[in-house]
Amino acid sequence: MIKTFNINCTGCGACYSKCPAKAITMVENQEGFLEPLVDKAKCTNCGLCSKICPVLNPVYRNNNSPACYAVMASDDIRQESSSGGVFPLLAYHFLEQGGFVAGAVWDSPWSVKHIISDKKADIELMRGSKYLQSTMGNCYKETKDILEAGRSVLFTGTPCQIAGLNAFLQKDYENLYTVEIVCHGTPSPKVFKKYLEENFDLNMIENYNFRPKTHRGWGCGVLLDVKVNNKSKLIEGYKDCYNLAFHAGLIARNSCGECKFNKLPRQANITIGDFWGIDKVNKKYNDKKGISVVLINNLKGEILLNILNSSSKFLKKVPIKSAIRSNPNIIKPNKNHRQRELFYQNIDKVSINENVGRILNDNCDCMLINLWSTCNYGASLTCLGVKFLLEKLNMQTKVIR
Numbered sequence: 248m249i250k251t252f253n254i255n256c257t258g259c260g261a262c263y264s265k266c267p268a269k270a271i272t273m274v275e276n277q278e279g280f281l282e283p284l285v286d287k288a289k290c291t292n293c294g295l296c297s298k299i300c301p302v303l304n305p306v307y308r309n310n311n312s313p314a315c316y317a318v319m320a321s322d323d324i325r326q327e328s329s330s331g332g333v334f335p336l337l338a339y340h341f342l343e344q345g346g347f348v349a350g351a352v353w354d355s356p357w358s359v360k361h362i363i364s365d366k367k368a369d370i371e372l373m374r375g376s377k378y379l380q381s382t383m384g385n386c387y388k389e390t391k392d393i394l395e396a397g398r399s400v401l402f403t404g405t406p407c408q409i410a411g412l413n414a415f416l417q418k419d420y421e422n423l424y425t426v427e428i429v430c431h432g433t434p435s436p437k438v439f440k441k442y443l444e445e446n447f448d449l450n451m452i453e454n455y456n457f458r459p460k461t462h463r464g465w466g467c468g469v470l471l472d473v474k475v476n477n478k479s480k481l482i483e484g485y486k487d488c489y490n491l492a493f494h495a496g497l498i499a500r501n502s503c504g505e506c507k508f509n510k511l512p513r514q515a516n517i518t519i520g521d522f523w524g525i526d527k528v529n530k531k532y533n534d535k536k537g538i539s540v541v542l543i544n545n546l547k548g549e550i551l552l553n554i555l556n557s558s559s560k561f562l563k564k565v566p567i568k569s570a571i572r573s574n575p576n577i578i579k580p581n582k583n584h585r586q587r588e589l590f591y592q593n594i595d596k597v598s599i600n601e602n603v604g605r606i607l608n609d610n611c612d613c614m615l616i617n618l619w620s621t622c623n624y625g626a627s628l629t630c631l632g633v634k635f636l637l638e639k640l641n642m643q644t645k646v647i648r
């Protein structure tokens with residue numbers, strides 16, 4: 248077996264799903280992300296995996312300056328969704344029309360996977376943001392089978408997953424509609440599991456809600472709700488190491504920092520996210536129950552907009568600039584933290600709490616004082632050598648000039 252190492256691989260799994268020889272499996276790397284592994288004995292060297300890889304062959308065919316809307320579903324729908332409830336509005340419509348919906352659900356033990364379903368109960372499980380990378384499994388293939396059987400599909404996911412689906416299908420299906428979320432980057436499932444193990448009794452967790460609205464509503468600081476033993480444990484986001492690391496870009500996949508898809512022009516028919524800057528558009532639009540930003544990226548997006556127009560409580564066209572100002576991830580990927588690599592180097596050596604704390608609090612085990620004058624390369628190299636040596640000994644080291 249030979250690992251195909253591509254530092255920009257998003258783990259979308261298009262190559263795995265497409266390989267005619269079934270020579271590719273998705274395996275977990277040291278950081279806990281899935282990446283393709285090619286079985287040389289089965290590989291026929293047809294090259295299809297590289298030909299369709301969306302990272303190697305990115306496609307940009309949507310509007311570079313999409314129309315932008317602020318949208319809200321009814322209060323009861325928004326209560327169970329992370330933002331303005333755009334996802335459930337569209338998903339319910341597709342179910343009513345006899346279609347299918349694909350999205351991310353919790354999988355045991357506390358990982359996230361993509362499923363495709365025509366059952367309302369499954370749509371309910373897809374609701375809510377789960378801030379870790381979801382596993383695609385065979386969802387692309389199942390989507391294709393359903394599309395070829397003539398049923399319509401609403402496929403939702405991160406921009407790289409939409410790019411992966413399009414790459415796998417290599418065809419515009421009339422009955423396929425795509426929705427992507429604005430994406431801050433997807434953390435590793437291994438980090439999330441480790442964090443849960445360290446901070447809770449894993450077997451006792453019944454639900455983990457990254458975005459509950461029950462206590463403070465929407466947009467009023469991060470509050471996590473972890474249901475253990477039938478009781479809600481509320482955790483302030485600024486005290487939670489996973490939440491802090493996620494927002495700092497410390498635990499996202501390597502490719503996320505330079506994502507080729509979370510930017511304009513976008514990948515899906517429509518893009519949905521939080522309308523964080525809504526107060527600057529008009530304070531009256533913010534009832535603190537959640538409001539979404541929606542970008543209409545192409546003609547099919549307009550069909551989805553019509554569905555929202557007839558099912559939402561509030562829908563208003565606004566300048567895209569007003570949404571970008573407070574949500575730059577609409578137009579560009581979130582940069583990974585400069586010490587992301589150090590975090591992952593230490594992932595199996597220290598606890599997540601300690602690992603995150605050391606980096607974000609700028610703690611270190613050792614200070615190296617170095618005296619050098621301009622162009623004293625010998626001193627600089629000695630310093631670098633000692634720093635590497637200390638880090639090999641698992642000591643986080645800072646250099647003071």
Ligand SMILES: Cc1cc2nc3c(=O)[nH]c(=O)nc-3n(C[C@H](O)[C@H](O)[C@H](O)COP(=O)(O)OP(=O)(O)OC[C@H]3O[C@@H](n4cnc5c(N)ncnc54)[C@H](O)[C@@H]3O)c2cc1C
Pocket residue numbers: 327328329330331332333334335349350351352359373374375376377378379380381403404405428429430431432433434519520521522539574576
């Ligand atoms: C990892 C991640 C990062 C995000 N970053 C931003 C951001 O920087 N800015 C911003 O405005 N919005 C971001 N969002 C999107 C936002 O949190 C909401 O998910 C989105 O606005 C939809 O809300 P809703 O109320 O319409 O739908 P909900 O009813 O809350 O439905 C959630 C939707 O998100 C999908 N989803 C949930 N978890 C995942 C996952 N792990 N992988 C793929 N799809 C998933 C579900 O399938 C469903 O389509 C992010 C979401 C995720 C999962």
